[in-house]
Amino acid sequence: MTETVIIGGGLAGAAAATLLAHAGKPPLLLERDAAPADKICGEFLSTEAQAHLAALGFDVGRLGGAPISRIRLVAGARSAEAALPFTAIGVSRRVLDAALLDHAAAAGAEIQRGVSVRGIDGGSLATSAGPVNAGTVLLASGKHEVRGAARDTKGTIDDLIGFKQYFRVDAAAHAALAGMIEVHLFDGGYAGLQLIEGGVANLCLLVTRARFAALGRNWDALFAALMTEPLLARRLADAQPLLPKPLTISGVPYGFIHHASPTDPARLFRMGDQAGVIPSFSGDGMSIALHSGRLAAHAVAAGADAATYHARLRGDVARQIRLATWLQRAGFSGIGQRLMIGVIGIAPALLGAIAGATRVPEPALKRAGLAIS
Numbered sequence: 001m002t003e004t005v006i007i008g009g010g011l012a013g014a015a016a017a018t019l020l021a022h023a024g025k026p027p028l029l030l031e032r033d034a035a036p037a038d039k040i041c042g043e044f045l046s047t048e049a050q051a052h053l054a055a056l057g058f059d060v061g062r063l064g065g066a067p068i069s070r071i072r073l074v075a076g077a078r079s080a081e082a083a084l085p086f087t088a089i090g091v092s093r094r095v096l097d098a099a100l101l102d103h104a105a106a107a108g109a110e111i112q113r114g115v116s117v118r119g120i121d122g123g124s125l126a127t128s129a130g131p132v133n134a135g136t137v138l139l140a141s142g143k144h145e146v147r148g149a150a151r152d153t154k155g156t157i158d159d160l161i162g163f164k165q166y167f168r169v170d171a172a173a174h175a176a177l178a179g180m181i182e183v184h185l186f187d188g189g190y191a192g193l194q195l196i197e198g199g200v201a202n203l204c205l206l207v208t209r210a211r212f213a214a215l216g217r218n219w220d221a222l223f224a225a226l227m228t229e230p231l232l233a234r235r236l237a238d239a240q241p242l243l244p245k246p247l248t249i250s251g252v253p254y255g256f257i258h259h260a261s262p263t264d265p266a267r268l269f270r271m272g273d274q275a276g277v278i279p280s281f282s283g284d285g286m287s288i289a290l291h292s293g294r295l296a297a298h299a300v301a302a303g304a305d306a307a308t309y310h311a312r313l314r315g316d317v318a319r320q321i322r323l324a325t326w327l328q329r330a331g332f333s334g335i336g337q338r339l340m341i342g343v344i345g346i347a348p349a350l351l352g353a354i355a356g357a358t359r360v361p362e363p364a365l366k367r368a369g370l371a372i373s
């Protein structure tokens, strides 16, 4: 029997694997992708996420990401701009996740790539490489459900479709995006546009199923609709798409927070998106994933039970997830969008305040042993 098995080698899984290895309990981590892959994500790495990475002994600076210290909110011809209360980094998940898995392996974790977990029954895992028995299971499969441990996502916002495409933009767009994340509100959705390493721009957007259906369920039609937004059209006018087709995802359960129940398996620890899903605009999903990886690793190393860990994680992140989910609902209505731009136009500092209020709070980070500057 393997003492601890981690399912999923995204940020939550890699963080927990590194910390368990540091604690002298190196786990086995199973990742279904055989090689580094692009992931749908805005790739906005918050300061909290950076602090978590630093606490793992991981130098994110060497990945050459793009610093981001300002935010511009755009709706139609109107826009408002503010300083962020921190400097974020734009870095691709392909590069970040692969480097972090290598870091976990160097710390002593056993990483098996190309192995998919198909079902969980207590400590028995059915995998593409055969059965595995585990004393403790850390579930970090992100957006993907694993049979036998699916999330209860009733009441969440799951009617959105996500798209991501990379672009090589022209010099004017590059200059306008330097140091900036732009959030473009449009009918039925919003899009984030920012630079990542290598000067590439990441366009990551969410649109309601209803709006996408009205556009004939077609990316080209959606993109053409986006190009009627004046500022977005300026940014992407001469841009070259870099992926053969955009990455897409649907059914992400925004607002989900795992409620521990007495029927939960005692040794199943949910991490990252399997524990809670914050709306994407907050740019804090990666930080929550890393935070959960840290708390879970400490709990497992200390012999604590899963219920205690889940209650602690919930206490740290539930308020932020609820607030961000409420703001996301407001942002999708036409009135909500106009109100947001109007209010923020008068008091731009509000943008920074919203960015601050939807993050893992400082006391929770300090309790988890992080040095926050």
Ligand SMILES: Cc1cc2nc3c(=O)[nH]c(=O)nc-3n(C[C@H](O)[C@H](O)[C@H](O)COP(=O)(O)OP(=O)(O)OC[C@H]3O[C@@H](n4cnc5c(N)ncnc54)[C@H](O)[C@@H]3O)c2cc1C
Binding pocket: 007, 008, 009, 010, 011, 012, 013, 030, 031, 032, 033, 040, 041, 042, 043, 044, 045, 046, 049, 115, 116, 117, 118, 140, 141, 142, 143, 144, 145, 146, 162, 163, 204, 205, 206, 249, 252, 271, 272, 273, 274, 280, 282, 283, 284, 285, 286, 287, 289
């Ligand atoms: C549209 C969109 C935009 C976003 N933008 C941002 C942003 O800008 N900033 C931010 O901080 N957050 C953002 N997020 C959220 C962020 O991407 C997630 O919260 C974060 O990736 C969760 O990390 P994780 O480790 O839980 O899961 P993931 O990073 O998804 O990793 C899960 C891993 O598990 C593997 N896996 C899945 N199933 C199995 C299986 N059965 N067996 C083995 N392996 C498996 C997958 O291959 C994957 O590598 C965004 C999310 C979306 C949907």
